[in-house]
Amino acid sequence: MRSSGQIDQGGAEGVPTGSPAAADPVADPREADFQALIDADQRIEPRDWMPDGYRKTLIRQIAQHAHSEIIGMQPEGNWITRAPSLRRKAILMAKVQDEAGHGLYLYCAAETLGVDRAELIDLLHQGRQKYSSIFNYPTLTWADVGAIGWLVDGAAITNQIPLCRCSFGPYARAMVRVCKEESFHQRQGFESLYTLSHGSPEQHEMAQDAVNRWWWPSIEMLGPPDTDSTHSAQSTAWGIKRFSNDALRQRFVDMVAPQAVVLGLTPPDPELRWNEQRGHYDFGEPDFEELRRVVGGDGPCNRQRAAHHLKAHEDGAWVREASAAYAAKHAATTAAA
Amino acid sequence: MSEETPAPLWEVFIRSKRGLSHNHVGSLHAPDAEMALRNARDVYTRRMEGVSIWVVPSAVITASSPDEKDSFFDPAADKPYRHPTFYSIPKEVQQL
Numbered sequence: 001m002r003s004s005g006q007i008d009q010g011g012a013e014g015v016p017t018g019s020p021a022a023a024d025p026v027a028d029p030r031e032a033d034f035q036a037l038i039d040a041d042q043r044i045e046p047r048d049w050m051p052d053g054y055r056k057t058l059i060r061q062i063a064q065h066a067h068s069e070i071i072g073m074q075p076e077g078n079w080i081t082r083a084p085s086l087r088r089k090a091i092l093m094a095k096v097q098d099e100a101g102h103g104l105y106l107y108c109a110a111e112t113l114g115v116d117r118a119e120l121i122d123l124l125h126q127g128r129q130k131y132s133s134i135f136n137y138p139t140l141t142w143a144d145v146g147a148i149g150w151l152v153d154g155a156a157i158t159n160q161i162p163l164c165r166c167s168f169g170p171y172a173r174a175m176v177r178v179c180k181e182e183s184f185h186q187r188q189g190f191e192s193l194y195t196l197s198h199g200s201p202e203q204h205e206m207a208q209d210a211v212n213r214w215w216w217p218s219i220e221m222l223g224p225p226d227t228d229s230t231h232s233a234q235s236t237a238w239g240i241k242r243f244s245n246d247a248l249r250q251r252f253v254d255m256v257a258p259q260a261v262v263l264g265l266t267p268p269d270p271e272l273r274w275n276e277q278r279g280h281y282d283f284g285e286p287d288f289e290e291l292r293r294v295v296g297g298d299g300p301c302n303r304q305r306a307a308h309h310l311k312a313h314e315d316g317a318w319v320r321e322a323s324a325a326y327a328a329k330h331a332a333t334t335a336a337a
Numbered sequence: 338m339s340e341e342t343p344a345p346l347w348e349v350f351i352r353s354k355r356g357l358s359h360n361h362v363g364s365l366h367a368p369d370a371e372m373a374l375r376n377a378r379d380v381y382t383r384r385m386e387g388v389s390i391w392v393v394p395s396a397v398i399t400a401s402s403p404d405e406k407d408s409f410f411d412p413a414a415d416k417p418y419r420h421p422t423f424y425s426i427p428k429e430v431q432q433l
């Protein structure tokens with residue numbers, strides 16, 4: 001990743017050239033103005049001065065988020081050709097296209113901070129930037145598509161709604177678009193799972209099996225517990241993070257637990273029950289060791305996901321080359337005329 | 338793979354319906370204007386969000402500098418008489 005001192009291009013919303021390298025950001029007098037804007041719940045825009053750490057944190061977080069949207073197309077894309085009806089196929093294609101769109105909104109937001117999308121994709125290919133752990137699980141049956149929409153998109157929405165008020169303008173605006181589109185994702189998943197659950201005994205069993213496998217990874221998707229979440233305090237002070245991982249996790253469980261009852265499916269958590277005093281659902285301890293393992297590269301599909309992305313990128317190189325050549329030729333003809 | 342020169346960046350503006358002006362919605366990469374328009378349609382109008390799209394090469398946009406934002410906009414700051422609320426009007430006048 002480029003340091004901010006080397007930024008040379010950022011587009012209209014991008015960083016002005018010669019942005020300070022900020023050797024000691026704390027000493028910078030502009031930091032007080034910057035923090036005052038955040039404390040007044042104002043937005044930071046790309047050409048504003050910002051501490052180096054703020055820029056780096058956002059680039060890392062937005063890139064990781066963008067990669068997640070793009071890699072997240074794979075598990076569901078796996079079922080497009082085998083969707084059980086034309087209706088389901090059209091819905092699934094629309095959803096997967098939306099995820100591509102989400103990735104692009106987010107790369108666009110990251111680029112306003114002075115990095116190139118191509119650079120971020122290189123970092124993904126080198127394994128130096130991550131994506132959400134959840135997409136390293138396989139989609140074994142058609143019911144997994146429903147479970148992903150209901151649980152994975154549900155967890156994503158829980159995480160993304162507060163980001164609509166993130167202090168960095170382009171990220172917040174991208175999140176507003178994303179959240180508008182996500183509600184269809186969750187509803188189509190719920191509907192699909194509901195249909196299966198109320199179908200034949202085999203279909204019901206398939207839906208239950210999908211929930212058994214996706215329940216815990218979705219809960220873990222909201223991140224490590226607050227006790228060992230490393231960047232939280234600073235991200236909160238910077239208005240990037242508004243709620244802790246554990247608070248979001250509770251919110252997610254409170255949302256999906258009663259929905260499971262309507263679905264007629266049983267979450268694989270014997271400790272899940274309504275707690276009258278707390279006004280929340282109690283739930284068991286997620287396997288954070290597994291989360292660490294999957295984030296660290298050892299999930300069931302990590303290598304497959306990375307290899308597929310790299311292959312698609314390389315297989316598409318001729319299209320990018322051809323369109324660049326066409327544009328160059330066309331520009332020459334126009335200039336000559 | 339990184340030897341490829343990335344396609345240029347374009348800013349995308351969308352008129353959401355007739356009667357409204359184009360609004361900035363984001364940016365995207367495309368080799369030329371034609372492709373930028375097509376990509377903008379796919380990325381930003383999957384749900385009929387627009388009836389017209391502009392794409393502008395990001396590189397040609399000139400923007401005011403945030404560093405001088407106070408001095409740049411200063412001339413307007415001390416002219417409250419440009420607003421109707423600056424003027425007191427007798428109560429008898431109902432509408433003015």
Ligand SMILES: [Fe+2]
Pocket residue numbers: 069098099102178182
């Ligand atoms: Fe998404």
Ligand SMILES: [Fe+2]
Pocket residue numbers: 099153156182185
């Ligand atoms: Fe989604």
